[in-house]
Amino acid sequence: MNCSSAREIFPALLDHRTHLRQGSGGQAALVEAARAHLANCPDCQREFSALSQTLAALDALPASQPSPRLRKNFYAMLEEEKHSAASVLAADERKRRLPGLRSLGGAGWRWVLSPLAGCALLLLGFLGGTRYGPPAPAPATTANDATRRELAALRDQVNKMGQLVGYSLLQQQQGPANERLRDVLISARDEKPSPKVLDDLISALAFDPSANVRLRALEALYTHVDNQIVRSGVLASLPREQNPLVQLEMIDFVTAARDREATPVLEKMSQDDAIDRSVRDAARRALVQL
Numbered sequence: 001m002n003c004s005s006a007r008e009i010f011p012a013l014l015d016h017r018t019h020l021r022q023g024s025g026g027q028a029a030l031v032e033a034a035r036a037h038l039a040n041c042p043d044c045q046r047e048f049s050a051l052s053q054t055l056a057a058l059d060a061l062p063a064s065q066p067s068p069r070l071r072k073n074f075y076a077m078l079e080e081e082k083h084s085a086a087s088v089l090a091a092d093e094r095k096r097r098l099p100g101l102r103s104l105g106g107a108g109w110r111w112v113l114s115p116l117a118g119c120a121l122l123l124l125g126f127l128g129g130t131r132y133g134p135p136a137p138a139p140a141t142t143a144n145d146a147t148r149r150e151l152a153a154l155r156d157q158v159n160k161m162g163q164l165v166g167y168s169l170l171q172q173q174q175g176p177a178n179e180r181l182r183d184v185l186i187s188a189r190d191e192k193p194s195p196k197v198l199d200d201l202i203s204a205l206a207f208d209p210s211a212n213v214r215l216r217a218l219e220a221l222y223t224h225v226d227n228q229i230v231r232s233g234v235l236a237s238l239p240r241e242q243n244p245l246v247q248l249e250m251i252d253f254v255t256a257a258r259d260r261e262a263t264p265v266l267e268k269m270s271q272d273d274a275i276d277r278s279v280r281d282a283a284r285r286a287l288v289q290l
Helices: 003-008 010-016 016-021 024-037 042-061 070-096 099-130 140-158 162-172 177-188 195-205 211-226 226-236 244-256 258-272 276-288
Strands: none
Touching: 003 010, 003 024, 003 042, 003 195, 003 211, 003 244, 010 024, 010 211, 016 177, 024 042, 024 244, 070 258, 195 211, 195 226, 211 226, 226 244, 226 258, 244 258
8 A cells, every 4th residue: 555545544543433434344454554554654654643633633622611691691581581471460460450340341342342343353354365365385296396406406516517616626725635624624513514614514525635634524424414415415426436435435424314316326336347346345235225
């Protein structure tokens, strides 16, 4: 194994969770070969040490703490709600203590006016609903068709938009792989990422020239496997991936997602002799599980 191939497998050596998720013998052989190369290559040892220090620094970042004003604001709002409830109860109590004659007179008028008011409101509601009511809701198939169109547009964007590819590659050339990897790791720490962050992670998975960055982007997307946009982005990126280790991880992702739309892609990969044998075997196992 040469230095370039070993660097592609550094993420599996850096993170034990990635290693534990690798279920195929091909992956284990790649990891062991990379570990043997690392033991005898000073250049790879230096780069591996730099990546390890970057991960350690990110893990050492303190977790965000709630504002000290949170407790004070909570109790202030609680007191405000208590005063509001007390005011409503006091108003009801005053109404119940009105003189009996006035209450009787009010009740008498209510007996007369309530039926008339109810009829008038019913008539107005019927007329308003007939003339100005909203249109009948569209059938559920319309919403499903809209969702399919959105997903098709996303795949088309990932597969066919050359301008997006060019822009992404231009961004990646502005900094070394270590910096792009650090950006991906920082995005992965966000428990509730914005659509912009998810889009950046999908773009890194699809277009970044470094397999290390692509692997880290995919691992960050694992926690959002229930997101339809994320699943579609990973599936659209799978056919263009050339690195065997990244291919294996992406196959694990679509298998964990139970994404039946991945069946055509996996069938094609399982029959492509140009693809690594361990990847073809993983594609066949995934087809059985789907």
